[in-house]
Amino acid sequence: MNKNLNWMEEQEDLRIVENLDMQKLPESLQQMLSLASTPEEQDIILMATLAAASACVPNLYFTYGPTGKKYYANLQCFILAAAASGKGIANQALEMTRVIDEQYPMLIAGDSTLSAFYKALEAQNGCGYLHESEGSVITDI
Numbered sequence: 001m002n003k004n005l006n007w008m009e010e011q012e013d014l015r016i017v018e019n020l021d022m023q024k025l026p027e028s029l030q031q032m033l034s035l036a037s038t039p040e041e042q043d044i045i046l047m048a049t050l051a052a053a054s055a056c057v058p059n060l061y062f063t064y065g066p067t068g069k070k071y072y073a074n075l076q077c078f079i080l081a082a083a084a085s086g087k088g089i090a091n092q093a094l095e096m097t098r099v100i101d102e103q104y105p106m107l108i109a110g111d112s113t114l115s116a117f118y119k120a121l122e123a124q125n126g127c128g129y130l131h132e133s134e135g136s137v138i139t140d141i
Contacts, residue, residue, distance in 0.1 A: 017042040032092060041086040044079055048090035051077035052097045055106055058127035094131040
């Protein structure tokens with residue numbers, strides 16, 4: 001069998017949401033997942049929402065090891081998929097953060113210069129959330 005086909009078959013086993021007990025998830029996350037119409041979209045919105053939520057807790061960290069190095073909750077999510085595959089549902093995570101951003105500014109424009117990005121990050125004490133639907137927009141940052 002073609003190696004590429006084996007890789008694709010293995011990917012079918014990576015579904016996240018179908019292996020979760022939905023009743024144990026927070027109601028807000030259940031509501032976000034209900035926006036999706038396919039299991040693939042549910043996986044996308046789960047990953048994007050968790051990454052966005054990690055930007056909402058910039059002071060949450062744990063220390064590890066003898067040096068007590070700090071590790072933060074910041075997550076990154078880059079969704080790579082074919083055109084019209086449903087990855088646009090990730091924009092719902094941005095809408096969630098817009099509501100939070102009204103009270104606690106954290107959004108950083110991805111379509112800005114590197115200098116503007118650093119200035120925005122500095123203005124927000126090194127914390128923020130950058131969300132772009134096209135990877136080419138943020139490749140220079």
